[in-house]
Amino acid sequence: MGWQRKVLRVNLTEGNVQVEPLNMEWAQQYLGERGLGTKYLYENMDPTVDALDPANVLIFATGPLTGTMASTSGRYAVITKGALTDAIACSNSGGKFGAELKFAGYDLLILEGRAPEPSYLKIYDDHVEILSAEPIWGKSVWQTEDWLKSHHQDPLMKVASIGVAGENCVRYACVVNDLHRAAGRSGVGAVMGSKNLKAIAVRGTVGVTVDNPKKFMEVVKETHAKLAVSDDVKELADYGTNAMIDMMQEFGGLPTRNFQEVQFEGVDNINPAAMTKVKENGHKNLLANKACFGCTIACGRIAHIDKDHFTISNRPEYWHASGGLEYETAFAFGPDCGVDDIDALTFAGFLMNEHGMDPISFGGTLAAAMELYEMGVITDEDTDGVALKFGNPEALTVMAEKTGKFEGFGQVLGLGSKRMCEKYGHPELSMTVKGQEFAGYDSRALQGMGLGYATGNRGACHMKHDVFGPDMEDQTGEGKALPCKKSQDKISAIDSTGLCWFTSGTWRITDYQAQVDAACEGDWTVARMFETGERIWNLERQFNLAAGLTKDDDSLPKRLLSEPAKSGVAKGKVNELGRMLPEYYEIRGWTDDGIPTKETLERLGL
Amino acid sequence: MQLKVKVVGPLSRYLPAGSVDNQTVIDAAEGATVADLIKALGMPEDQKCIVSIDDEVVPTGERQSKLLSASDSIKLISPLKGG
Numbered sequence: 001m002g003w004q005r006k007v008l009r010v011n012l013t014e015g016n017v018q019v020e021p022l023n024m025e026w027a028q029q030y031l032g033e034r035g036l037g038t039k040y041l042y043e044n045m046d047p048t049v050d051a052l053d054p055a056n057v058l059i060f061a062t063g064p065l066t067g068t069m070a071s072t073s074g075r076y077a078v079i080t081k082g083a084l085t086d087a088i089a090c091s092n093s094g095g096k097f098g099a100e101l102k103f104a105g106y107d108l109l110i111l112e113g114r115a116p117e118p119s120y121l122k123i124y125d126d127h128v129e130i131l132s133a134e135p136i137w138g139k140s141v142w143q144t145e146d147w148l149k150s151h152h153q154d155p156l157m158k159v160a161s162i163g164v165a166g167e168n169c170v171r172y173a174c175v176v177n178d179l180h181r182a183a184g185r186s187g188v189g190a191v192m193g194s195k196n197l198k199a200i201a202v203r204g205t206v207g208v209t210v211d212n213p214k215k216f217m218e219v220v221k222e223t224h225a226k227l228a229v230s231d232d233v234k235e236l237a238d239y240g241t242n243a244m245i246d247m248m249q250e251f252g253g254l255p256t257r258n259f260q261e262v263q264f265e266g267v268d269n270i271n272p273a274a275m276t277k278v279k280e281n282g283h284k285n286l287l288a289n290k291a292c293f294g295c296t297i298a299c300g301r302i303a304h305i306d307k308d309h310f311t312i313s314n315r316p317e318y319w320h321a322s323g324g325l326e327y328e329t330a331f332a333f334g335p336d337c338g339v340d341d342i343d344a345l346t347f348a349g350f351l352m353n354e355h356g357m358d359p360i361s362f363g364g365t366l367a368a369a370m371e372l373y374e375m376g377v378i379t380d381e382d383t384d385g386v387a388l389k390f391g392n393p394e395a396l397t398v399m400a401e402k403t404g405k406f407e408g409f410g411q412v413l414g415l416g417s418k419r420m421c422e423k424y425g426h427p428e429l430s431m432t433v434k435g436q437e438f439a440g441y442d443s444r445a446l447q448g449m450g451l452g453y454a455t456g457n458r459g460a461c462h463m464k465h466d467v468f469g470p471d472m473e474d475q476t477g478e479g480k481a482l483p484c485k486k487s488q489d490k491i492s493a494i495d496s497t498g499l500c501w502f503t504s505g506t507w508r509i510t511d512y513q514a515q516v517d518a519a520c521e522g523d524w525t526v527a528r529m530f531e532t533g534e535r536i537w538n539l540e541r542q543f544n545l546a547a548g549l550t551k552d553d554d555s556l557p558k559r560l561l562s563e564p565a566k567s568g569v570a571k572g573k574v575n576e577l578g579r580m581l582p583e584y585y586e587i588r589g590w591t592d593d594g595i596p597t598k599e600t601l602e603r604l605g606l
Numbered sequence: 607m608q609l610k611v612k613v614v615g616p617l618s619r620y621l622p623a624g625s626v627d628n629q630t631v632i633d634a635a636e637g638a639t640v641a642d643l644i645k646a647l648g649m650p651e652d653q654k655c656i657v658s659i660d661d662e663v664v665p666t667g668e669r670q671s672k673l674l675s676a677s678d679s680i681k682l683i684s685p686l687k688g689g
């Protein structure tokens with residue numbers, strides 16, 4: 001148990017709904033969520049198909065611990081071929097939707113084909129319907145959730161949906177659940193839009209079971225207790241993820257103005273202290289923090305915008321509280337675009353949730369457009385008359401809205417920075433790996449982070465490896481390959497449990513393993529967790545190789561490899577990828593071309 | 607000698623009350639090391655943090671031996687990750 005042992009398969013083209021038993025052999029090999037979703041994707045589609053083709057498959061996957069009493073057990077993942085990257089995409093999210101899908105009785109929801117008309121899926125336990133989305137097509141995520149709850153007269157329904165950005169296949173459109181939690185990266189929302197699927201509305205009453213309830217309760221009591229006294233948890237709850245902005249600023253790893261610099265002069269206006277500062281008119285940005293399902297950390301921020309601010313002074317519909325600044329949003333809209341107006345950043349963050357877009361990719365794309373504008377490659381004629389200068393808060397908020405509504409220059413920004421920079425003849429200005437924009441960590445200061453970005457199966461991503469410790473200690477590429485590989489394997493396993501990675505500052509691998517072992521059949525040892533993670537990583541790699549990606553896609557933009565950092569601890573340094581990558585391939589058991597050897601595949605049962 | 611120190615992030619709770627801009631001045635004997643400074647701030651000896659002097663990171667293994675001087679720009683950065 002732990003697993004519901006049921007998969008819901010929906011063919012949108014034919015309007016078919018089928019329930020099938022979960023393949024338990026695969027569950028024992030890939031655990032759940034990210035791993036199991038990847039296995040089902042690999043076995044159910046041809047990786048060479050276009051991401052926006054109906055033959056792409058979209059999978060919503062829960063983990064064996066999703067919906068249980070374990071802390072942070074609200075996680076689910078969306079797995080597909082990414083519209084932004086043309087590589088495997090795995091975006092996970094919190095909130096309450098994932099647990100509700102599990103309560104409805106399903107480990108996985110597999111969506112195939114393309115609905116002939118805009119549609120949404122209603123799942124009430126065994127009662128599953130594909131319904132017309134005509135009244136909500138063209139509406140925002142927030143309007144969609146409101147309409148569904150009121151139309152079905154069920155305020156407890158949990159909704160995952162796309163906005164207009166997803167309907168129009170903005171390349172980094174995301175799937176938003178519970179109004180401001182998102183499976184954000186790689187364009188999973190664009191794939192959902194390409195399937196004419198507006199929303200998934202779920203209610204579940206089946207509940208979850210675990211293999212050894214007594215042992216599970218004991219383990220969960222221990223792991224909860226560890227979180228309760230952890231400094232790391234207290235810091236996440238008190239400061240939120242945006243605490244990173246001060247660290248990166250002082251360290252010199254805060255990408256600024258499209259990675260031209262690594263420190264930003266405006267940090268004090270957008271950091272956690274700024275979020276809690278009371279202004280002269282009495283306004284304070286931060287209102288409260290918020291937790292996902294079953295979470296005892298509550299890192300989420302709930303904020304509101306100053307009513308006097310130019311963005312909303314005449315728009316009372318934005319005078320409410322909603323999801324506040326997370327570090328990645330603050331970095332991507334702030335330093336990367338050179339903007340230090342906290343209300344403009346918060347408003348643009350609201351727009352990301354409202355219209356369903358990944359703030360990291362939007363911010364990275366806008367930053368590249370700002371550099372193109374300052375170089376004179378694009379002008380006011382291209383940008384609907386908006387001065388796309390670094391530091392212009394209006395450029396940020398106007399373009400966030402235009403992109404969300406797929407209007408004017410927003411349609412170009414909706415391509416993502418890789419496609420946009422190629423369109424204007426300057427691919428070198430796109431700060432991406434495999435087409436996906438970087439998170440807020442500069443890989444000249446954090447060398448192992450650069451290796452993790454370059455080898456990331458879903459493109460540039462800071463959440464699939466963890467080399468922070470060695471990176472902070474030493475600013476060279478030496479000794480980074482092994483911790484990068486090991487952490488990729490470990491996180492692949494943790495991402496497959498249904499638990500949140502933000503527990504990792506407190507829990508060791510033994511804490512995850514003990515919870516999995518108590519909840520699931522089979523003997524889940526630490527060694528097996530690592531092996532499972534390695535198997536998942538290699539299967540993702542196999543998907544990408546089959547999709548046509550090569551060693552050349554394991555790279556970093558020229559800027560990070562040849563333009564030295566101008567300040568901070570890495571002043572004068574570039575990323576040493578050329579030194580780290582061969583060592584990494586060797587440790588992985590891959591050839592010099594980055595292809596898993598026969599022995600590696602056999603060892604992992606692939 | 608007097609050491610000017612900036613403590614960044616959650617570890618700023620170790621700064622004396624009334625510190626402005628996360629900075630303080632610590633009185634230290636000549637020959638004081640990074641380890642002495644960490645102790646003077648009231649942090650545990652094995653406190654995880656990044657110590658940088660004039661924008662150069664001091665490896666954890668060198669904390670006992672790395673001598674400080676009054677002209678150093680010293681930062682203690684909280685060891686967060688993720689986000």
Ligand code: SF4
Nearest residue numbers: 094292295299500502
């Ligand atoms: S730590 Fe934050 S992101 Fe993770 S489950 Fe809790 S509230 Fe959600």
